[in-house]
Amino acid sequence: xxxxxxxxxxxxxxxxxxxxxxxxxxxxxxxxxxxxxxxxxxxxxxxxxxxxxxxxxxxxxxxxxxxxxxxxxxxxxxxxxxxxxxxxxxxxxxxxxxxxxxxxxxxxxxxxxxxxxxxxxxxxxxxxxxxxxxxxxxxxxxxxxxxxxxxxxxxxxxxxxxxxxxxxxxxxxxxxxxxxxxxxxxxxxxxxxxxxxxxxxxxxxxxxxxxxxxxxxxxxxxxxxxxxxxxxxxxxxxxxxxxxxxxxxxxxxxxxxxxxxxxxxxxxxxxxxx
Amino acid sequence: xxxxxxxxxxxxxxxxxxxxxxxxxxxxxxxxxxxxxxxxxxxxxxxxxxxxxxxxxxxxxxxxxxxxxxxxxxxxxxxxxxxxxxxxxxxxxxxxxxxxxxxxxxxxxxxxxxxxxxxxxxxxxxxxxxxxxxxxxxxxxxxxxxxxxxxxxxxxxxxxxxxxxxxxxxxxxxxxxxxxxxxxxxxxxxxxxxxxxxxxxxxxxxxxxxxxxxxxxxxxxxxxxxxxxxxxxxxxxxxxxxxxxxxxxxxxxxxxxxxxxxxx
Numbered sequence: 001x002x003x004x005x006x007x008x009x010x011x012x013x014x015x016x017x018x019x020x021x022x023x024x025x026x027x028x029x030x031x032x033x034x035x036x037x038x039x040x041x042x043x044x045x046x047x048x049x050x051x052x053x054x055x056x057x058x059x060x061x062x063x064x065x066x067x068x069x070x071x072x073x074x075x076x077x078x079x080x081x082x083x084x085x086x087x088x089x090x091x092x093x094x095x096x097x098x099x100x101x102x103x104x105x106x107x108x109x110x111x112x113x114x115x116x117x118x119x120x121x122x123x124x125x126x127x128x129x130x131x132x133x134x135x136x137x138x139x140x141x142x143x144x145x146x147x148x149x150x151x152x153x154x155x156x157x158x159x160x161x162x163x164x165x166x167x168x169x170x171x172x173x174x175x176x177x178x179x180x181x182x183x184x185x186x187x188x189x190x191x192x193x194x195x196x197x198x199x200x201x202x203x204x205x206x207x208x209x210x211x212x213x214x215x216x217x218x219x220x221x222x223x224x225x226x227x228x229x230x231x232x233x234x235x236x237x238x239x240x241x242x243x244x245x246x247x248x249x250x251x252x253x254x255x256x257x258x259x260x261x262x263x264x265x266x267x268x269x270x271x272x273x274x
Numbered sequence: 275x276x277x278x279x280x281x282x283x284x285x286x287x288x289x290x291x292x293x294x295x296x297x298x299x300x301x302x303x304x305x306x307x308x309x310x311x312x313x314x315x316x317x318x319x320x321x322x323x324x325x326x327x328x329x330x331x332x333x334x335x336x337x338x339x340x341x342x343x344x345x346x347x348x349x350x351x352x353x354x355x356x357x358x359x360x361x362x363x364x365x366x367x368x369x370x371x372x373x374x375x376x377x378x379x380x381x382x383x384x385x386x387x388x389x390x391x392x393x394x395x396x397x398x399x400x401x402x403x404x405x406x407x408x409x410x411x412x413x414x415x416x417x418x419x420x421x422x423x424x425x426x427x428x429x430x431x432x433x434x435x436x437x438x439x440x441x442x443x444x445x446x447x448x449x450x451x452x453x454x455x456x457x458x459x460x461x462x463x464x465x466x467x468x469x470x471x472x473x474x475x476x477x478x479x480x481x482x483x484x485x486x487x488x489x490x491x492x493x494x495x496x497x498x499x500x501x502x503x504x505x506x507x508x509x510x511x512x513x514x515x516x517x518x519x520x521x522x523x524x525x526x527x528x529x530x531x532x533x534x535x536x537x538x
Contacts, residue, residue, distance in 0.1 A: 007438060026437045028294075029298065032298070037404065038404070040402070040404055041315075041403040041404035041405050043405075047407075048335070048339065048398060048404045048406065048408065049339070049341050049407055049408045050341075050343075050405040050406050050407060051343070052343050052345070052405070053343070066327040080380040102291075102295060103298075105295075105297075105298050105300065105302070106299050107299050108299075110302070110531070111402065111403070111532075112527070112530060112532045113302050113530030113531055114312075115402075115532070115533065116308070116311050116312060116315070116531065116533075117298075117302070117311060118536060119314050119315065119318055120311045120313075120314035122312075122314075123314050123318075124315060130412075146390070151401075152278060170510060205400075206322075206323050206470065206538040207332065207400050207488070207489050207490055207491060207536075207537060207538075208326060208489045208490065208537025208538060209326065209331070209399075209537075209538070210333060210489075211326070211327075211330040211331060211332045211488075211489045212326035212327050213334050217333075222406075223398060223400060223406050224405075224406055227404060260299070
């Protein structure tokens with residue numbers, strides 16, 4: 001007779017697990033200290049210089065009918081974001097700030113401390129990312145686990161995966177032994193594009209670095225462009241984390257967490273009973 | 275998921291987030307943690323000095339790039355009587371003092387400074403807050419000026435004492451000052467600007483003289499420079515044990531938690 005048996009497979013190596021959790025802590029703190037820095041001038045521009053009258057994104061306090069409102073502008077659009085962006089805090093103690101106190105490090109307004117945290121963490125972030133990449137390339141993790149196989153790259157397969165994902169049906173059994181093609185694309189986009197872009201655009205905001213590598217900042221249209229791309233990529237990381245955590249939960253919260261902590265992942269296999 | 279469980283999860287999540295935030299705030303106020311975090315600044319400074327070309331020039335722009343809305347931050351009009359008197363007199367009595375660890379302390383009038391080796395440059399000014407403005411500056415190169423006084427072998431830093439008081443304090447540490455190392459002091463783009471956008475440097479941008487050290491952030495570009503002092507250390511103390519320069523971190527903003535090396 002045949003039956004389903006649960007087997008524990010080795011899912012994540014110890015390097016993946018350590019760099020993953022270190023990244024969780026470091027990126028969270030980078031995000032929060034980054035929002036503190038953003039709050040010092042909560043407006044974004046394209047090009048080399050700030051065109052103060054025409055930011056593409058801005059958060060500010062405006063008086064409307066004698067009442068203070070938090071106003072966010074995006075392109076030509078205007079949103080009332082009172083309590084979150086521009087004007088936030090407990091009633092009676094509201095203050096002018098881009099992002100609210102609960103999102104920034106430190107919670108009070110302190111650009112100097114925010115920068116101190118941000119640049120300390122940036123070194124950790126780069127060291128952690130380099131360790132992961134060096135090990136991933138040398139040890140075959142990138143090639144074996146992250147790059148899609150030829151079969152996975154077939155259009156029919158990709159469409160099929162999108163269809164099953166949309167219905168929250170996740171690969172089971174032997175299919176679950178490796179990352180599916182959507183996972184691979186997403187993870188690669190994060191580790192090979194978005195996270196490195198954060199480092200590059202971050203460096204492009206350093207006037208000392210600009211003088212040494214002047215061509216790099218041109219890729220972003222200048223320093224204010226680099227600052228905008230830095231902000232947008234931070235937003236993409238937040239979007240990724242939200243979807244990632246949601247999918248971790250719906251596709252087996254405990255099994256996934258165990259895999260990222262102990263390395264062991266349970267899959268169901270068809271097995272001939274003795 | 276049951277409602278109970280969802281509530282529990284939500285509560286636990288909020289509690290964890292609250293703890294996380296409180297822990298970060300606590301660390302920010304803990305001198306030991308701050309000491310560890312501050313080490314990264316030294317690492318950044320050393321890494322940039324080691325890995326980058328010390329003579330590399332900051333990008334120079336064209337006339338068309340000049341900002342029409344160049345912001346003025348910090349002091350925009352020093353309120354001391356001495357400064358007001360000099361301003362009323364169009365800085366006729368102004369003398370730039372160069373002293374400290376120099377062979378020959380010097381005093382220069384504005385006319386003398388204008389007659390010295392000059393440089394014009396259209397550069398981007400990056401405020402620590404995040405914005406940038408582009409302006410044209412003309413001024414005397416700092417290097418030749420220092421050479422006229424002659425640096426003593428122990429010289430390590432150049433300190434700029436300014437006319438403006440940004441914060442009223444009892445011990446005088448609210449007086450604006452800044453400092454740079456000798457690499458930046460002798461960098462070809464480091465000038466004491468007396469012109470901005472082809473006109474006499476306006477008061478809000480630092481008249482009569484403003485430092486331009488183009489590979490660092492805006493707060494290093496000291497305005498209203500009155501005296502240049504050459505020193506061997508920034509945290510030196512006098513006989514009574516008081517820090518000689520501000521609070522000993524090399525600048526008004528560095529004394530208040532900002533990086534001394536603002537090339538980042």
